Amino acid sequence: MSETITEYKRWKDLPSTHLLGSGTPMCAGCGGLQALHTIYDVLGEKTVFVNAAGCMTMLSVYPFTPFRGSWLYTSMASAPAGAQGIRDALDILLEQKRIQKKEDLDVVVLTGDGAAYGMGLSATSGAMERDLNFIYICYDNEGYGNTGQQYSGATPHAAKTATSKGPRGFAGYKKDLFSIWAAHKPAYLATIIGTEPLDLAQKIEKLKDIKGPRMLITLAPCPTGWEYDPRESIDIGRLAVKSGVWPLKEYIDGKVVHTKMPHPRIPVEEYLKKQGRFSHLFKPKRNKKLISQLQAKVDEYWDKIE
Ligand SMILES: Cc1ncc(C[n+]2csc(CCOP(=O)(O)OP(=O)(O)O)c2C)c(N)n1
Ligand code: SF4
Ligand SMILES: [Mg+2]
Numbered sequence: 001m002s003e004t005i006t007e008y009k010r011w012k013d014l015p016s017t018h019l020l021g022s023g024t025p026m027c028a029g030c031g032g033l034q035a036l037h038t039i040y041d042v043l044g045e046k047t048v049f050v051n052a053a054g055c056m057t058m059l060s061v062y063p064f065t066p067f068r069g070s071w072l073y074t075s076m077a078s079a080p081a082g083a084q085g086i087r088d089a090l091d092i093l094l095e096q097k098r099i100q101k102k103e104d105l106d107v108v109v110l111t112g113d114g115a116a117y118g119m120g121l122s123a124t125s126g127a128m129e130r131d132l133n134f135i136y137i138c139y140d141n142e143g144y145g146n147t148g149q150q151y152s153g154a155t156p157h158a159a160k161t162a163t164s165k166g167p168r169g170f171a172g173y174k175k176d177l178f179s180i181w182a183a184h185k186p187a188y189l190a191t192i193i194g195t196e197p198l199d200l201a202q203k204i205e206k207l208k209d210i211k212g213p214r215m216l217i218t219l220a221p222c223p224t225g226w227e228y229d230p231r232e233s234i235d236i237g238r239l240a241v242k243s244g245v246w247p248l249k250e251y252i253d254g255k256v257v258h259t260k261m262p263h264p265r266i267p268v269e270e271y272l273k274k275q276g277r278f279s280h281l282f283k284p285k286r287n288k289k290l291i292s293q294l295q296a297k298v299d300e301y302w303d304k305i306e
Pocket of ligand 3: 112113114139140141142143144145146152
């Protein structure tokens with residue numbers, strides 16, 4: 001029996017909401033993939049994924065895709081425009097009764113931070129402005145991961161990337177995409193992380209019953225780009241939440257609500273010191289000033305909330 005047929009039989013036997021492990025060149029311990037697995041478990045196969053160029057496009061190797069519904073590849077800037085085309089086509093088919101309501105699909109954009117915070121921001125803004133009925137998942141590994149972790153609009157201050165290598169790392173600051181998206185007043189918006197599966201699943205369940213633009217940003221711990229052993233991925237994700245670096249929150253009906261308060265907050269240093277991209281803060285000499293500045297930024301955020 002050919003490998004293709006064996007793979008197809010394996011695929012057919014899996015539960016219908018399960019994202020197939022595709023055997024494609026994804027890194028072990030990928031936090032983005034971890035979140036996507038849980039999201040897919042809740043959303044299921046009645047979906048069409050519109051995937052902008054990035055790590056997750058590596059999931060699909062022709063003629064296979066691990067998505068049990070449909071999948072469309074787009075350029076980095078245009079996934080929301082692709083989503084608009086698919087939504088319009090589905091609506092026309094429904095209106096003309098060429099498909100039944102039960103055959104309708106959820107249109108789901110999947111992009112990295114390079115696309116969401118940068119190249120695709122304008123297309124996303126337009127889609128929200130048009131009140132497009134879609135879900136957008138941004139997996140945020142804080143850099144252009146697929147091309148070797150160059151800095152993006154999501155890179156945190158002081159992190160080392162392929163394009164910010166000095167003793168102080170990246171000189172810029174991570175964009176507040178949550179606030180930028182919230183300013184568009186989408187139907188739903190939340191931050192999530194794969195290491196908090198209950199919080200994540202509750203948010204996906206909630207957005208399933210809402211129409212309009214539903215936006216998700218998941219922090220995606222990335223062993224390859226953040227330089228740590230893949231087995232540390234879960235720990236690093238949890239530390240991001242416990243230290244207050246990654247607030248879990250949602251925007252609904254014009255209000256922002258935090259869904260998990262990190263009490264008591266652990267020092268940001270606990271999160272930083274596990275990652276090679278911040279190693280210059282600790283070696284050859286501890287950079288007390290920069291570590292304090294990073295802590296102060298996080299404290300400033302929570303001081304306004306608590
Ligand atoms: C306009 C354009 N510029 C550059 C590229 C090359 N490219 C492919 S994937 C990628 C990185 C995308 O980064 P991000 O959206 O954060 O996804 P990640 O790779 O981190 O998963 C780049 C730069 C491209 N496909 N299109
Ligand atoms: S580079 Fe990072 S985001 Fe990309 S597949 Fe590897 S672990 Fe995942
Ligand atoms: Mg990225």
